[in-house]
Amino acid sequence: MSIAKTYTPADVEAKWYQRWQEQGFFKAKANPRKQPYSVVIPPPNVTGVLHMGHMLNNTIQDVLVRRARMQGKEACWVPGTDHASIATEAKVVALLKEQGIDKKDLTREEFLKHAWEWKEKYGGIILEQLKKLGASCDWDRTRFTMEPELTEAVLRVFVDLHQKGLIYRGIRMVNWDPQGGTAVSDEEVIAKDTMAKMYHLRYSVVGSELPVASEGDQQNDPDNQQPTTNNYITVATSRPETIMADVAVAVNPNDPRYTHLHGAKVRIPLLGREIPVILDEYVSIDFGTGALKVTPAHDLNDYELGLKHNLPVIDILNNEGSLNEKAELYVGQDRFAARRNIVKDLEAAGLLDKVEEYASVLQTSERTGAVIEPRLSLQWFLKMEHLAKPALEVVENDEIKLHPPKFKNMYRAWMENVHDWCISRQLWWGQRIPAYYLLDGSFVVALNEEEAVKLAREKSGNAELQATDLRQDEDVLDTWFSSWLWPISVFDGFKDPDNADVNYFYPTNDLVTAPEILFFWVARMIMAGLEYRKQVPFRNVYLTGIVRDDQGRKMSKQLGNSPDPLDLIATYGADGVRTGMLFSSPAGNDLLYDVKLVEQGRNFTNKLWNAFRLTQGWEVDAALPFANAKAVEWFSAKLHAAQVELDEHFEKFRMSDALMTVYKLVWGDFCSFYLEMVKPAYQAPIDPETLRHTTGFLETLLKLMHPFMPFITEEIWHELAERGPKDYVCVAAWPKPAPVAGGAELLARMDKALEIVAGVRNIRNQKGLGPNKPLTLAAKTDDVALLHDYDGVIRKLAALSEISLVEAAPAASVSFVTGGAEFFVPLEGQIDMGAEKARLEKELEYAVGFRDSVQKKLSNEKFVQNAKPDVLERERQKLADAEAKIATLQQSLNNL
Numbered sequence: 001m002s003i004a005k006t007y008t009p010a011d012v013e014a015k016w017y018q019r020w021q022e023q024g025f026f027k028a029k030a031n032p033r034k035q036p037y038s039v040v041i042p043p044p045n046v047t048g049v050l051h052m053g054h055m056l057n058n059t060i061q062d063v064l065v066r067r068a069r070m071q072g073k074e075a076c077w078v079p080g081t082d083h084a085s086i087a088t089e090a091k092v093v094a095l096l097k098e099q100g101i102d103k104k105d106l107t108r109e110e111f112l113k114h115a116w117e118w119k120e121k122y123g124g125i126i127l128e129q130l131k132k133l134g135a136s137c138d139w140d141r142t143r144f145t146m147e148p149e150l151t152e153a154v155l156r157v158f159v160d161l162h163q164k165g166l167i168y169r170g171i172r173m174v175n176w177d178p179q180g181g182t183a184v185s186d187e188e189v190i191a192k193d194t195m196a197k198m199y200h201l202r203y204s205v206v207g208s209e210l211p212v213a214s215e216g217d218q219q220n221d222p223d224n225q226q227p228t229t230n231n232y233i234t235v236a237t238s239r240p241e242t243i244m245a246d247v248a249v250a251v252n253p254n255d256p257r258y259t260h261l262h263g264a265k266v267r268i269p270l271l272g273r274e275i276p277v278i279l280d281e282y283v284s285i286d287f288g289t290g291a292l293k294v295t296p297a298h299d300l301n302d303y304e305l306g307l308k309h310n311l312p313v314i315d316i317l318n319n320e321g322s323l324n325e326k327a328e329l330y331v332g333q334d335r336f337a338a339r340r341n342i343v344k345d346l347e348a349a350g351l352l353d354k355v356e357e358y359a360s361v362l363q364t365s366e367r368t369g370a371v372i373e374p375r376l377s378l379q380w381f382l383k384m385e386h387l388a389k390p391a392l393e394v395v396e397n398d399e400i401k402l403h404p405p406k407f408k409n410m411y412r413a414w415m416e417n418v419h420d421w422c423i424s425r426q427l428w429w430g431q432r433i434p435a436y437y438l439l440d441g442s443f444v445v446a447l448n449e450e451e452a453v454k455l456a457r458e459k460s461g462n463a464e465l466q467a468t469d470l471r472q473d474e475d476v477l478d479t480w481f482s483s484w485l486w487p488i489s490v491f492d493g494f495k496d497p498d499n500a501d502v503n504y505f506y507p508t509n510d511l512v513t514a515p516e517i518l519f520f521w522v523a524r525m526i527m528a529g530l531e532y533r534k535q536v537p538f539r540n541v542y543l544t545g546i547v548r549d550d551q552g553r554k555m556s557k558q559l560g561n562s563p564d565p566l567d568l569i570a571t572y573g574a575d576g577v578r579t580g581m582l583f584s585s586p587a588g589n590d591l592l593y594d595v596k597l598v599e600q601g602r603n604f605t606n607k608l609w610n611a612f613r614l615t616q617g618w619e620v621d622a623a624l625p626f627a628n629a630k631a632v633e634w635f636s637a638k639l640h641a642a643q644v645e646l647d648e649h650f651e652k653f654r655m656s657d658a659l660m661t662v663y664k665l666v667w668g669d670f671c672s673f674y675l676e677m678v679k680p681a682y683q684a685p686i687d688p689e690t691l692r693h694t695t696g697f698l699e700t701l702l703k704l705m706h707p708f709m710p711f712i713t714e715e716i717w718h719e720l721a722e723r724g725p726k727d728y729v730c731v732a733a734w735p736k737p738a739p740v741a742g743g744a745e746l747l748a749r750m751d752k753a754l755e756i757v758a759g760v761r762n763i764r765n766q767k768g769l770g771p772n773k774p775l776t777l778a779a780k781t782d783d784v785a786l787l788h789d790y791d792g793v794i795r796k797l798a799a800l801s802e803i804s805l806v807e808a809a810p811a812a813s814v815s816f817v818t819g820g821a822e823f824f825v826p827l828e829g830q831i832d833m834g835a836e837k838a839r840l841e842k843e844l845e846y847a848v849g850f851r852d853s854v855q856k857k858l859s860n861e862k863f864v865q866n867a868k869p870d871v872l873e874r875e876r877q878k879l880a881d882a883e884a885k886i887a888t889l890q891q892s893l894n895n896l
Contacts, residue, residue, distance in 0.1 A: 009573025
């Protein structure tokens with residue numbers, strides 16, 4: 001059989017992926033005779049392309065799914081994409097702009113036509129890219145959150161929750177994206193560290209009869225710069241453009257600086273409108289000037305303060321972030337242009353005391369990058385308290401297990417402080433809110449227009465009312481309002497709650513996702529599952545870390561610090577990339593990406609390929625007796641121990657540890673030791689029994705490695721023997737650990753033998769002796785049986801011509817100790833004794849000098865008294881190490 005000298009991933013990956021699909025190995029259906037195993041993909045945005053986070057997340061999912069498939073379970077991995085309202089609309093708007101088309105010039109229907117055309121052309125690219133990674137999804141089940149069936153599910157849920165009194169419409173403070181022209185969720189807001197400016201403004205006091213602050217009050221001002229006189233009060237703000245929306249200035253009632261202003265009024269700078277001074281202990285006496293401008297329409301805390309004091313609300317911003325007529329000044333100007341202009345005007349009017357720079361956090365839109373405006377807005381909300389309580393309970397009692405469990409604290413903190421969910425977005429791309437308004441401003445909520453007409457006729461008493469008399473709400477629903485139904489809707493659980501698929505595959509088994517959406521997606525899916533299926537949506541949640549660069553930064557194309565995953569696959573192979581991503585990615589911990597990890601993964605595939613080539617190059621002599629019983633027994637025990645460990649890692653979702661168990665078993669135990677133990681001499685044949693066992697071991701290892709490295713394992717599996725049409729490692733039975741009688745003793749005894757081998761190899765390295773240069777070994781030991789039983793293994797691996805027992809050290813030998821026994825390697829005739837003696841004497845002289853210098857330092861009382869404890873300990877350790885080295889060198893010289 002002709003086997004390629006090197007493994008070339010590009011030659012095999014597309015081939016095997018196509019064959020797996022042709023054989024239908026990834027397809028799943030309800031099968032009562034088998035145990036279901038289902039996973040739903042966290043749907044990537046339809047705008048997305050493969051990035052490093054996707055690589056890690058989907059590799060972990062594929063490992064779990066492939067292993068479940070091999071365990072004989074009906075493995076179903078459902079792929080799909082999310083319509084991503086904000087991101088997709090932004091993409092389409094930008095594309096139209098390039099064509100000279102403004103969204104404002106289009107009707108809703110015209111825009112949606114362009115959006116669907118964009119989706120069909122560009123959407124879902126990432127799913128095709130996942131195939132190159134080896135993702136074994138059931139592609140026939142691919143879903144899209146805005147396809148008709150899933151859209152109907154979303155609308156049904158909206159109607160149901162509204163009927164239950166859980167969805168309402170009201171004016172609340174939201175995160176407003178002026179560039180996107182929509183409210184966004186907290187999770188779509190990115191905090192960025194920045195330097196900001198604090199502007200100290202003078203608000204003149206109404207009335208000249210107010211007394212000047214007393215001398216005692218001035219002493220309370222640490223800088224002796226009183227923020228108030230009988231003429232004005234100084235208020236600090238970072239957003240001077242919002243002063244036109246001020247409705248009060250608040251001070252702490254216990255602040256002695258402002259006692260004379262209780263009940264007073266002040267004027268807004270430039271605008272001149274009178275506003276009251278209100279008293280509230282919310283205001284910190286020690287922060288800033290101790291005086292707070294209250295702007296309920298543009299700050300959440302101010303809004304709460306306004307409700308408490310029954311203050312009016314003045315919204316001075318348009319949707320796109322410009323100032324409206326209510327501002328009276330700078331009308332039509334962008335908010336930041338207005339800020340620049342008002343600062344100039346305030347300074348010119350003598351109303352600007354000073355400007356200070358300070359470290360701040362800027363809230364920006366994840367999708368557009370625009371600075372977020374806190375803004376009062378009429379939106380649709382979902383009450384969360386009713387849904388959150390049972391969703392918290394199932395995580396607290398481990399009906400749903402979080403891996404790692406440390407995230408239970410984060411989950412609990414969110415769920416115990418849950419806020420109503422703003423579910424409306426001011427966009428066109430998405431599921432349109434099924435609320436229909438009558439001419440009098442009242443509304444009905446219905447699944448479709450036909451039902452809305454019926455409800456509107458009943459509500460109005462007008463039997464002649466027509467659809468043209470109704471106006472559907474312009475807003476669409478938050479994207480999460482569709483994805484929170486994902487584990488149910490992908491199995492059509494809303495269309496037909498009793499269908500075979502949803503009854504069989506729901507609840508799903510495992511969810512792999514990122515901690516940052518633990519609340520925004522995971523918690524909401526739990527809520528929806530309990531509300532609509534009375535069951536949790538999954539049993540385990542594996543929370544991956546973030547892939548970061550060597551500086552700890554999150555990888556992103558914007559920063560230019562992220563490699564293209566497809567380039568990595570082309571260079572190192574999918575198996576190399578998969579293992580490279582998993583080598584150092586324990587659950588919940590971030591992965592510091594290093595290309596060396598991927599190189600290590602590629603090297604692992606090469607190591608496996610070379611091991612396969614080695615075994616296939618052996619000639620068999622049927623007349624030879626079985627000569628490697630000890631090696632076979634040992635590796636059988638090693639294999640059993642590793643399988644037990646591997647299965648335990650899988651059960652506890654220690655994915656990185658699971659890979660390392662396989663890696664050490666294959667690279668270290670099988671390739672570095674077992675194959676070296678059993679391989680015949682150059683051009684010599686091997687006995688059939690050893691080859692049979694070796695091939696069996698290799699097949700088992702291929703099965704254990706397949707979930708991690710699917711392509712190379714399938715290639716070798718088919719190269720090993722002629723396989724039938726369904727005989728693929730992809731669907732081979734997952735190996736069950738086979739206990740070996742006396743396995744623990746076998747492993748312990750072989751470990752002792754391998755320690756002897758390591759001792760000899762260390763001497764070879766120290767003395768510059770080649771790995772194959774014949775040496776002899778003399779042993780002073782009570783465990784003669786070990787040398788007898790493992791004579792062949794030790795001599796072969798250590799390249800020894802002879803092992804003998806001695807009572808004393810042979811002349812001109814170097815020794816090492818292991819397991820309570822002393823071993824000697826005679827070097828006479830192997831090295832230049834004179835040169836070796838000179839080398840050792842020189843080393844000894846240096847070691848003695850080093851020891852003496854450390855002793856001198858430690859005998860210095862001043863140093864000992866002043867040195868830190870850790871420094872003293874290091875010096876004492878240096879002394880101990882030097883003395884140990886001197887003793888070793890003296891013993892080596894004595895042996896010579």
